[in-house]
Amino acid sequence: GENVEQHPSTLSVQEGDSAVIKCTYSDSASNYFPWYKQELGKRPQLIIDIRSNVGEKKDQRIAVTLNKTAKHFSLHITETQPEDSAVYFCAASPLNSGYSTLTFGKGTMLLVSP
Amino acid sequence: DAGITQSPRYKITETGRQVTLMCHQTWSHSYMFWYRQDLGHGLRLIYYSAAADITDKGEVPDGYVVSRSKTENFPLTLESATRSQTSVYFCASSKQGYEQYFGPGTRLTVT
Numbered sequence: 296g297e298n299v300e301q302h303p304s305t306l307s308v309q310e311g312d313s314a315v316i317k318c319t320y321s322d323s324a325s326n327y328f329p330w331y332k333q334e335l336g337k338r339p340q341l342i343i344d345i346r347s348n349v350g351e352k353k354d355q356r357i358a359v360t361l362n363k364t365a366k367h368f369s370l371h372i373t374e375t376q377p378e379d380s381a382v383y384f385c386a387a388s389p390l391n392s393g394y395s396t397l398t399f400g401k402g403t404m405l406l407v408s409p
Numbered sequence: 410d411a412g413i414t415q416s417p418r419y420k421i422t423e424t425g426r427q428v429t430l431m432c433h434q435t436w437s438h439s440y441m442f443w444y445r446q447d448l449g450h451g452l453r454l455i456y457y458s459a460a461a462d463i464t465d466k467g468e469v470p471d472g473y474v475v476s477r478s479k480t481e482n483f484p485l486t487l488e489s490a491t492r493s494q495t496s497v498y499f500c501a502s503s504k505q506g507y508e509q510y511f512g513p514g515t516r517l518t519v520t
Contacts, residue, residue: 296468
């Protein structure tokens, strides 16, 4: 099955700095790569996703890049703010029998200091 | 977010007891999922369902049972709870099998 590795496990930055979280996946059939943000005690929420026919996608201060050849994708957050502090999860989804399940990385705790 | 709910939100039970966690969604999403979240392991899929009466195992199904008689409900049962099943359980639903929307979670403690 699919295996998703996520690095780093923790990331501390100063407010205004950029943050980058990287993930690799094993199944070349994976074609959907979402990122979820989970604040303390809350549910995971989708913040951005990318599909295999796109190399990069941006939404205001966040962007995701995908390199299918190398089987890795990354989340980029610019101009970080304290409210960006949370655990971020990447995931990958191979298409299987018409629907798909997500395999998650183990998460990155992002701490943004004022 | 109010479209997917879980109950109870907190549960303490004893080893060996049967426990059922409920999940209800109002979006008529075809797909529903159960995950457990443990420190150091992220989110791991327990069971999922593509439609009513169609269920399949995920990564960590042992000790759990699911059913889906109605599209909107997807209960998860621990037949004989063990301490290793102490965790936070999230239900999720999806319209197309891609964008998954998570419920608020159930924190289960097995003593």
